[in-house]
Amino acid sequence: MSSDGTAARCGPELVAPEGVEAQTCVMTGAGHTWARAYYRNTSGAELRSVLTLMGPGGRTVELHCVLAAHDEPGSCETPRAPSxxxxGAYTAVAEYAGAGPVEEAPLLLRAGSNRAPGASD
Incomplete structure (x- = not known):
């Protein structure tokens, strides 16, 4: 837990050969929960991302982000909502695809907040 009372449960850092690096986290603090995706776009082209937070009772929050065509690290996060x-009742997933029409843009990377069974931090 950080000094401001915020805790993060993050999945592994993933890298796609097409030039996107990402890590997705479920964040909690002050009675709220939200999703945050950290990314770096080294593809040389603008990319799109959809960040989804799934919670108890079928609650889902979805946020669309645009990743500029530069390799500076960035982040995208859903609004904070009361927990x-x-x-552990929440899962976050970020999907990264090329810009352009959805039916033509291939999925480049999917990064989730859960670690594989047996994985350690």
């Missing part, structure tokens, strides 16, 4: 369960 409806512990941090």
């Amino acid at each position: 409806a369960g512990g941090p």
Whole structure:
């Protein structure tokens, strides 16, 4: 937990050969939960991302982000909402695709907040 009372449960850092690096986290603090995706776009082209936070009772929040065509690190996060369960009740997933029409843009990377069974931090 950070000094401001915020805790993060993050999945692994992933890298796609097409030039996107990402890590997705479920964030909790002050009675709220939200999703945050950290990314770096080294593809040389603008990319699109959809960040989804899934919670108890079928609650889902979805946010669309645009990743500029430069390799500076960035982040995207959903709005904070009152927690409806512990941090383990939430999962976040970020999907990264090329810009342009959705039906033509291939999925480049999917990064989730859960670690593979048996993985350690």
